[in-house]
Amino acid sequence: VSILASDEHTEIHSFREQLIVVLVRARNPGNIGSVARAMHDFGFANLRVVNDFPVPFEAAKSAVDASEVMRTAGSYASVAEAVADCTLVVGTTAVGERDLRQELLQLPQAAQRIRAESAMDAGRVGLLFGSEKTGLSNAELSYCHWLLTIPMAKYPGMRHPSMNLGQAIAVCLWELGREAPQTGPEGLTPNRTTSADSAALERMTTLLIQVADATEYNRRHAANADPEQIRRLVRRIGVDSGDAPVWMGLLRQILWKLGRQPRE
Amino acid sequence: VSILASDEHTEIHSFREQLIVVLVRARNPGNIGSVARAMHDFGFANLRVVNDFPVPFEAAKSAVDASEVMRTAGSYASVAEAVADCTLVVGTTAVGERDLRQELLQLPQAAQRIRAESAMDAGRVGLLFGSEKTGLSNAELSYCHWLLTIPMAKYPGMRHPSMNLGQAIAVCLWELGREAPQTGPEGLTPNRTTSADSAALERMTTLLIQVADATEYNRRHAANADPEQIRRLVRRIGVDSGDAPVWMGLLRQILWKLGRQPRE
Numbered sequence A, B: 001v002s003i004l005a006s007d008e009h010t011e012i013h014s015f016r017e018q019l020i021v022v023l024v025r026a027r028n029p030g031n032i033g034s035v036a037r038a039m040h041d042f043g044f045a046n047l048r049v050v051n052d053f054p055v056p057f058e059a060a061k062s063a064v065d066a067s068e069v070m071r072t073a074g075s076y077a078s079v080a081e082a083v084a085d086c087t088l089v090v091g092t093t094a095v096g097e098r099d100l101r102q103e104l105l106q107l108p109q110a111a112q113r114i115r116a117e118s119a120m121d122a123g124r125v126g127l128l129f130g131s132e133k134t135g136l137s138n139a140e141l142s143y144c145h146w147l148l149t150i151p152m153a154k155y156p157g158m159r160h161p162s163m164n165l166g167q168a169i170a171v172c173l174w175e176l177g178r179e180a181p182q183t184g185p186e187g188l189t190p191n192r193t194t195s196a197d198s199a200a201l202e203r204m205t206t207l208l209i210q211v212a213d214a215t216e217y218n219r220r221h222a223a224n225a226d227p228e229q230i231r232r233l234v235r236r237i238g239v240d241s242g243d244a245p246v247w248m249g250l251l252r253q254i255l256w257k258l259g260r261q262p263r264e
Helices: A007-018 A029-041 A055-061 A107-120 A165-177 A198-214 A227-236 A244-257 B007-018 B029-041 B055-061 B107-120 B165-177 B198-214 B227-236 B243-257
Strands: A019-024 A046-050 A074-076 A086-092 A104-106 A124-129 A146-149 B019-024 B046-050 B074-076 B086-092 B104-106 B124-129 B146-149
Touching: A007 A019, A007 A107, A019 A029, A019 A165, A029 A046, A029 A055, A029 A165, A029 B165, A086 A107, A086 A198, A104 A107, A107 A124, A107 A146, A107 A165, A124 A165, A165 B029, A165 B165, A198 A227, A198 A244, B007 B019, B007 B107, B019 B029, B019 B165, B029 B046, B029 B055, B029 B165, B086 B107, B086 B198, B104 B107, B107 B124, B107 B146, B107 B165, B124 B165, B198 B227, B198 B243
Parallel strands: A019 A046, A019 A124, A046 A074, A086 A124, A086 A146, A104 A146, B019 B046, B019 B124, B046 B074, B086 B124, B086 B146, B104 B146
Antiparallel strands: none
16 A cells, blocks of 8 residues: 655654554444544554454445545454454553453553554554444453553543544544654664564463463462453563464473363 | 533643634534534533524434533524634634645644643634535635644645544544643633634724725735735734724724724
8 A cells, every 4th residue: 555644744654554443343334434534534554344244344345435445454253363463452442331451541641652662563553443332342352452542521420431433543543643753664673573463462372271271270260260361461461473482382381291282 | 511521631621611613514414413522522512503504503403312512502604703702713724725824733733822822811712614525715714813734644646635524623622632731720820811802803804904995005905905814914913802992993093084984
């Protein structure tokens, strides 16, 4: 995709290419289209849509005014597949009353951290948005390294603030792009490491779940050992792509020692 | 309107009350509704709609999920009336190829300036948005003290970037609210002056046009003397509400001396 960032943003061109917007269960083609428009406006090109049925996505793709963003967008059957090649996955949430299990940052701090990590790490960044009605489920959020929320006004008697999807994405992308990062594409930190991608983290998660089972950890500490908790546990550590195979080798070795065949 | 700003924004409550979103020629009730939603999300309550016919506004007002913002919104027949009580009027524009005659700031700098001026000046701030299709006309922009644009990505072969109205307003309001101002409501600059409001500036404009005519300035310098240019000229100076009557007194005196009856 050939994009010329505007003059004032030339230096973060590569950051914009690293970022992938992942729309989960967006059922309304108009919503998907308005997300694509906001991405196009702010110079982001990578859109992925996760749906258990293909209809809204195809409708949005075939719209007359569908942009390049829409035409090159990918369709995925699950969050795991959509973020498999991402080294950082950030979930968005309106918070509300849900009991969140992950670190939560407000948008300005979250954008700063995403930019800083992108400058250090060459990997892809997945930014997840749920449906307007329900947001992201805890299971979907468990694929995220941490969470982001847009601070909103509070009103007496109103407990669940939520934004229009296209507006929320416009605000997030604006904030992500509003400051140039410390380092431009030429001035990137030398020898950037690459974090383990989500597919590797998910293989580690599977192995760790097996280890918890094989060691009866999941019986003694059932409260810590359900799959979503272990998935979050793995995302909280920072494993780079070189170390991930080492950790997985260790986990496989543990399973072998316990007389289990690792499943993968 | 009773609003509790979110905790992190308590200190700029009064700034949010000073700001008025003015929608000019928004013909689509859905658009007006989405603007009201973004305002509600970010704690802004004052919406004014300028239309030469009342239909879309009434439709938006009567929508089932219309918020308090929508219900208290005012309807105006002209930009001049909608901003009459504002001491600062800022127009938004996608720039494009239009030949702009006023100072233009990018959103981050514009937001900073609006916040700084609101902290110094107790008057109302009008933020004008045009229709998605045509934006604001030069005549409408001439009521503005200066202009604001949201920097967007540039693409080869595409000359007119423009944003979805609801998304543009969400991004502007987010940026306006994202930082606390230097001074909170209790810590406001003592003895804040109040700038002359737009109604006063417009009376000055009318008098100055008459003076230009009476003195034949408009014949010798026709290029500087059309009404929109004089309107912009008056907005570029900073007249406070105490000085405005003095200036108008002077202009009336000039007209009287020239044998003209000032019209008002």
